[in-house]
Amino acid sequence: MRIRYISVRNFRGIRELDWSVPDRNMVCLIGRGDSTKSTILEAIRRLFHPQWNLSFDDSDFHLCTPDNTIKIEAVLGDLSDAFRDLEKYGHSLCGWDRDRLARTDDPGDGLEDALRVRLTVAGDLEPTWSVIKNDDDEGIQFKATDRAKVAVSLIGATSDRHLTWSRGSILGQLAETENIMSSLAGAARAAKAALEDRRDDDLTDFDAVASSAERTARALGVNVSVSYKAHLDTDAINVRRAGLALHDGDMPLRRLGLGSKRMLTTGLQKQALQSPHVTLFDEVEVGLEPHRIARLLKHLSDDANGQYFLTTHSPVVLRELTVDDLHIVHCDHGRINVVAANKPGIADSVQGKIRSGAEAFLAPKIVVCEGATEVGFLRGLDDHWVSEENRNSFAYQGVALFDANGGNKVREIAENLKALGYHVAVLADSDAPAEFSDADAQALRDAGITVVKWNDALSIEERVFADLSWAAVMASFNAARRLWNDDARLVDQVQSKFGQGFNRDFEAWEDSPALRTALGKAAKASEWFKRQSRAREWADAISGHLDDNAIRESDLVRQLTSLRGWIDNV
């Protein structure tokens, strides 16, 4: 069976979620830290919890307000005949339109038979599971044994339980036999007998205390039938089925590394559940090296029986997936929106972006940078703003930088990211209108995107060399000297841009518009800072000069200030 639709009300961070799940074996949820990805998985787990005892507390309610009833609903498709049975839920089927991704009251031609199930928890904290047909239905009970048939399991950060034979674990599902109980009881008795053998050696101190307790008992008239002594309480020994665990030799497999445990659990899952199952994998990358992530994801995508819901914070995971697998979770004050990354028309371009700029997809705000220079420059500024001005880091503000790798791609990328629900800003040069024109910039602004595009058709290098104080200009040049370690070559490059009357002694350079222009052009043309690391060092060298009062009105500072404002306020 497969989940076609999920709706959640008032569960933890989710006030409202309505999500038509795409028909894919693998659905990977991404989004910033508190976008409720894991809560969505937890909601699914609870809706199909295979036991009757599931405890809720006030903190499970949105904003901790139990007045707002928790309601978790799903539409199940790919139904097993057991659910179609008129003696089960055969009177309550609804239809699912796989093209429109919408539910209909009754099934019918061209529709998939589906079942609408609901978990509600009101202020009394008692969970109620039901199968409903209409909104105002009380529905009929959705029994624990039937919830178990949907075979939903969550592989969370700790999944030791699945490596034991406890009830409901994967191993437990493979071996449903009860005759182990007498053996286990025998083991408990043997432990007691073994301790008895050591009584004279190890328990004398305890028995002395027991004797004194016995004297007290007799003095108080409490009946003593034999005599008091210290002994193992079989209750405390607690040898139960859940105590049976997978061992490698004498070592319980729970001692394996987290990643190995999770990989093993997944493997068992796939092997155990030859029938359809739904597996929830929270933070799939935890404990795994990149090559093992790749292997695990391959393993999951090969499992045609499974519907996998993953969450991830890892660019490595994103690079292993296709754009069809990705779904971006946005949270706006509890209102959750899940957007498929494969929006028609932009899927192809997004696919490439995921490979090249995976990190950016994990943040809510993205600055699309024209090239490596801009990315490095902003990273340097981020360093400066954090260490020198005590401002919040880009990471804290949820800002990621995206290298568009060319001005001609900036517009398309920015529009696509916007369409996926991200907040988007653009940092681009304006020296090549054929690649990114003023009209392009205006179109993006009209779409609600903040665009930083230098005035006067300049590149970032030209803008910096034009606007900063002379000291900062020289600091820039010195940064380039450190990076290239070849003064003569740099001076050659400037000279070629300056032309007649150039002074090759840079120690003696004096501020002049012509020299600034030549420097900017040389930096741009010779790619002095065109690499993230170089641009970052460049920014580091000049960032101290940006709050110079004399240049407050310059284009460079005004535009950077507006970008910073977007970072802080959006």
Added chain:
Amino acid sequence: MCELSAVLAAHLGAGYVVAPAGYGKTHLIAASTARSERRQMILTHTYAGVNALRAKMRALGVSDRQYRIDTIASWSLRLALSYQQTSGWTEERPADNARWSALYEDVAQLLDQEFIRRIVRASYGGLYVDEYQDCSVAQHAIVLRLARDLPCRILGDPLQGIFDFAGQDSIDWTRDVEGHFERLGTLEVPHRWDQVGANDLGAWLRDARTRLEGGQPIDLNAARPDSVRYVHGPADPQGLIQSQGNTCRYFECDGAHKIIAIHGGSQEYKVKCHTLSRNLGGRYSSIEEVEGKDLFSFIRKVEEAGTDADRLKEIIEFAKRCMTAVDANLPAGTRRGEHVNIQVNTRNPNAARMANTYLAAPSADAARSFLLALKKTAAVEIVRSDLFHRALGVLGKSALHPELSLSEAAELYQGEFRYKGRPVGRRKLIGTTLLVKGLEFDHAIVLDATSLSRKELYVALTRGARSLTIISRNAVLNPED
């Protein structure tokens, strides 16, 4: 029969079995269900039929996972209501036969939906339909559709096809059954009679059946076993009534045996059942139709009565329908709907006191107590026990659910009654062919054999397992259709 149950269980298409009355049809269904791996759906027409099938399943130890027994009506109604968007059906209680027919048409269309067919296939491994002769054409259309997706076995007896449903066409056995289904076999052994050692009666009935099927007359003067008694009924109506009364009154049998006296099914004879019961002064009780027209007319009159006095008078009127000697055993004041002062010489002080209580505070509970007090009166005999107990049941429901009006309580009771079936507590009963069809007794008295049609006669003759008494104005029975 074991072989036949194997044939039925293994049959994958659609087939039928002709099952004469008392030949172990219910047993065959249960035995065949027990052989099936998947759950079988068993449809019949009445809740009495549902209960009989269920009891047989239990007796044979068939797990309740292996079957689902329902009436065609309730199965259809539930399905139509479950998928309203598709069926367009919203009535929870179809008002009359025309509405039921409309329901069946909607359900037949519903069964053409692929998703419904998937549901049907997922739910059941096969279908049995019992008492097929009672199917309407609209119900038959439903069965034909189900038969596309499920192995379908239908059982019935064309000779027992008697009906009461105006407005619904009944099936024609030859056209609808023999034309669509494969004959799987016939039940041959008269188990009902063999089981109690009345083999000769069984054999005589088999012969009678052959004659009725062939349109030949049955001569009651010809050789008969001892278990078949012929009482010549006088031609004049009064004499006939007297003869019927005496035959019932002086009928001798084991004190534990059940006796049924049977009239024809028309309105005229329904009334005659009640009259006969009254004449017999409580020795016999007449049974009511499931619909309970007299019950609901009583409820309506009580609700419509303007004053408490009128209400009491309606209750007394109703008591008179159900019991003998009511007037003679109530004070005149009570009969006028008045409070009476109880004195030493007051007639039936217990009942009068209850009537006073009712007048002081009219409640369902007080009405019930009054009726019970009347029943306990020494000289009063119950003649319509079925009706009386159903009225008590409604009043009891009403007392239990004070939030309901009396007629709502009656609806509630009626719903449960339909489901649970008639409690056949009384040993000696009078009823019409329509009401006793499918029921089984020890001794049957056919009250006026000459008045019965061919099928009615067959139903009447086959109700008693141990003996049969036929009152007839003519020694040769040559019934018309």
